[in-house]
Amino acid sequence: MDALASSPLGWLCAGVTALFGVTALCTAQRSPMDKANVLLWSLLPALLGLLCLALLGAAGGLVVFLATCLISSTYLGGQILLPVGDKAVLVTGSDTGIGHALAKYLDSLGFVVFAGVLDKDGPGAEELQRSCSGRLSLLQLDVTNATQVKEAYLKVSEKVQSTGLWGVVNNAGILGFPADGELLPMSNYRQCMEVNFFGAVELSKTFLPLLRKSQGRLVNMSSMAGGIPLPRYAAYGASKAALSMFSGVMRQELSKWGIKVAAIHPSGFRTGIQGTSDLWDKQEKELMENLPADTRQAYGEDYLQGLRSYLLHMPTCCDPDLSPVLGDVLHALLARRPHGLYTPGKGAYLLLCIFCCFPLWCYDFIISKMLSAEPVPREQRTSEDESKNL
Template structure:
């Protein structure tokens, strides 16, 4: 994996620590503090970066990946197979096009499994199949919880049933898959890698159905990481920014279908207060944004691979560009009123403009 903002943050961190050491020595009367600062920073940063380069071998290791029908899961299954792992690719539709493309590899190290993470019987069957397919001497090293779905809309617009459906896949599905495979991973002292998002760090208006599930995944990752430390199991969260152009998690057709469902199920008082013009404008913007985001999945695949193969993995891998790096930093470190002042004016302007055209 090349240089990224995770590594930049680590270098900055050790620069701060080195600066603190230098200031402490200066307070004690030493006169060579600038050299101490430079030396400590270079040595500590170099050591941290060198440790991140130590890898574990893929030989004799298997990985389960959920949500391999398309997008990140599909690409990751192929990528990990190329890296030498035995891959169990869980597909919602094991007779679909995505599963067929995986089977075209004609490899005994790439096994497609029917896996709806909301169905306990399928998870139990998948665990049994993994045990059956693992050769003698191989272990289930990793689980990548990738399966997820998305919906968008204001809290007052989205039907409660939609929230339940998304939570069922994005939260309870992650939890169910983890509980199913964890005994095998625990005995291998392996890895659990949860696909989160910058939406698990930054709450964004109109994305609450998806965002609340990613906040839950972040919390689950933290809790499980602490519980699994005694077993030698690492738990990592990978937090990509917007890669929708590559994953098609959101499509214009999907947004249109959700818009029709929301408007039809919306209470009359909500329809009246927001107005049809405002609703249509917001949903049009959502349809237009469905083609946005990064098209190259390589940074996400690299982060997921590092989470599985680094000898000393990070708790979080943030796959972001400069905009999202600064936005996440602002969300974490600035007061909420300041973050809103910096990042909400455009959203507020769009909302006010659409409402002004139809002040019902």
């Protein structure tokens, strides 16, 4: 070991590691606990390299050292966050839910926040104005309204001027009425695509010149339903899947401009996206009016009426703590090497892995077991099912 410590290769390993560790610690904008984690991963290449130098000789030790450096660098690149400074971020859909919580969270961290709201005089907008700092600006922004998108661009560009806009978070979205894809009217499909996909695409295209100036971040709020097929989410899931694919293509195309793109696929969180009772009445009426007689007969009145109880039950199955989503969005905005895809929430990553890595019949079987307590359409019921419904 004395010979090893005095060898040029040993000193080279130690010197490179020390430089690596000091640089990582100086750039890390984290808590003492996180900095200790960074230090550990910085020391790992030297420890393994020196050990392998002693056991495997110069060639083997050098290979292990370089491989460990590569792994540590990749890991630390995702752990090191850039300073907030005076970075400006636009968040759409800030009236309620994730967008509302995110606007508050980013404002509390010192960001200059542009909060796009559907109703500038609504309770959500008033709450933001009352509880946030003077850095936050409200924007009247319906992402399906090209005029409002253009006006928002002019207002933001006037404020950020030559520095550009650091981040755009396309969060605005609608759920529609969760029901079997056969039952949903075409207007539901079109509306989901208009808000969840076309609105996000138009807003992204409009604001990309400002992101190019800052070499900033584009973050698209997709959904677990945008990565895996889930029953009753044909319209919503298709629109979010389109957004996820758009994110992937933009991630590749915009990398040459230094712009980083990420998609967020949250699982079930309590955001209020399911809407109000009045909205349900309207959507349910539209659904019923557009059903052909034979389809209505096949599913049965009790099955159709059970769709509303599914909506009422949804919030009880959702996590009220939005912090996993907020943390992932922050990482996408500030990490030196952000991930292309984030899956905050219980089950989001697991189900995605099962869908991608296992045979489809396996995934379908798991989903069917998860939904085994759901009502059955009239024409598919056995006598046992009928007796349960009585």
